[in-house]
Amino acid sequence: MEKKEIIQQLEKLKSIEPHWEFQDSSKRSILASSQSFSLLSLWRPLYMGSFAALALVIGLSIILISGGGSSAYASLDMGDIKDELEELTISIELEEIAYSESLNEAVAVALQEISNDSLRHLNTELLLTEQEKFLFEEEGNPEIDELLNTVLF
Amino acid sequence: MKESEIIKSAKRGDSEAFGRLYDQYVSQIYRFIYFRVSSKTDAEDLTHQVFLKAWKSLKRYKEKGHPFSSWLYRIAQNTVVDFYRTSRSHQDIETLPEQVLSENPNIEDRVDQSIEVERIHSVIRQLDETSQSVLLMKFVDHLSNKEISVTLEKSEGAIRVIQHRALKQVRDLLENHGEEGNHTTTREA
Numbered sequence: 001m002e003k004k005e006i007i008q009q010l011e012k013l014k015s016i017e018p019h020w021e022f023q024d025s026s027k028r029s030i031l032a033s034s035q036s037f038s039l040l041s042l043w044r045p046l047y048m049g050s051f052a053a054l055a056l057v058i059g060l061s062i063i064l065i066s067g068g069g070s071s072a073y074a075s076l077d078m079g080d081i082k083d084e085l086e087e088l089t090i091s092i093e094l095e096e097i098a099y100s101e102s103l104n105e106a107v108a109v110a111l112q113e114i115s116n117d118s119l120r121h122l123n124t125e126l127l128l129t130e131q132e133k134f135l136f137e138e139e140g141n142p143e144i145d146e147l148l149n150t151v152l153f
Numbered sequence: 154m155k156e157s158e159i160i161k162s163a164k165r166g167d168s169e170a171f172g173r174l175y176d177q178y179v180s181q182i183y184r185f186i187y188f189r190v191s192s193k194t195d196a197e198d199l200t201h202q203v204f205l206k207a208w209k210s211l212k213r214y215k216e217k218g219h220p221f222s223s224w225l226y227r228i229a230q231n232t233v234v235d236f237y238r239t240s241r242s243h244q245d246i247e248t249l250p251e252q253v254l255s256e257n258p259n260i261e262d263r264v265d266q267s268i269e270v271e272r273i274h275s276v277i278r279q280l281d282e283t284s285q286s287v288l289l290m291k292f293v294d295h296l297s298n299k300e301i302s303v304t305l306e307k308s309e310g311a312i313r314v315i316q317h318r319a320l321k322q323v324r325d326l327l328e329n330h331g332e333e334g335n336h337t338t339t340r341e342a
Binding site: 016029 | 208269324
């Protein structure tokens with residue numbers, strides 16, 4: 001079958017048409033309805049814009065109130081990270097200096113205490129004197145010895 | 154009056170202008186829908202919906218170098234999709250011969266034409282939806298490849314390929330259909 005014949009066959013489908021009564025009633029019905037332009041479609045972009053703005057304000061408010069915004073955003077910026085690192089190094093150095101100062105002070109105080117005579121408990125001679133005193137006292141009380149002998153024997 | 158001027162008038166709310174557009178395109182939009190729903194009643198309902206939507210949203214129509222018919226076909230396409238989304242229990246093809254008969258005054262011509270139309274229609278229905286649309290738009294409604302490509306959202310090259318394949322399919326189907334018809338006639342004789 002030739003292409004022309006097929007096309008001729010297809011063209012027969014043109015006989016399929018809507019009934020004239022339908023055409024007439026449908027057209028009259030459509031044209032009787034107002035071509036009203038929906039206000040909703042006009043305002044829709046405004047609605048969407050206002051919702052977006054509201055969401056943005058709420059989001060920013062939450063960030064500002066929580067106070068976590070600056071650190072969160074700073075962590076994303078290389079410049080801020082560098083600054084933070086430099087600040088960290090400085091603070092470590094300052095802490096080391098403070099520790100060294102306190103250590104030196106402690107050593108000085110210790111040396112002063114050692115050289116001081118008031119701290120007799122560290123003096124060997126004093127300790128020996130105290131030991132002798134204890135030995136003397138350990139010789140006992142005769143009354144207590146007598147009472148003990150009475151009880152025991 | 155040029156079509157673009159008629160459209161402008163219709164956009165301004167001139168119902169008479171829109172009536173002219175309706176008269177010009179109602180048949181081809183009806184056919185386009187009818188081939189998809191295969192029911193006269195549904196095709197009429199959906200055609201009405203298409204033109205009602207077009208009338209209501211005409212102010213939003215912008216001429217971008219595409220013909221007005223493409224815009225109507227797009228509305229029709231979406232309307233048919235919505236129709237099948239909501240209900241898919243319509244396969245009333247029986248109305249076709251009756252419909253064709255009602256258009257023709259001579260009884261013999263009417264019968265012959267009815268049989269011919271039914272034959273080609275049954276063949277077309279065996280093609281996929283895109284091929285059906287391409288053949289219908291190209292050879293029944295005489296749309297250009299550009300108009301068809303815009304409507305079906307395909308390139309003009311793709312439309313040419315679909316058209317070529319669809320014609321070949323129709324030829325094969327018609328030949329088989331003819332042979333089956335001859336076999337039937339022979340057996341009956």
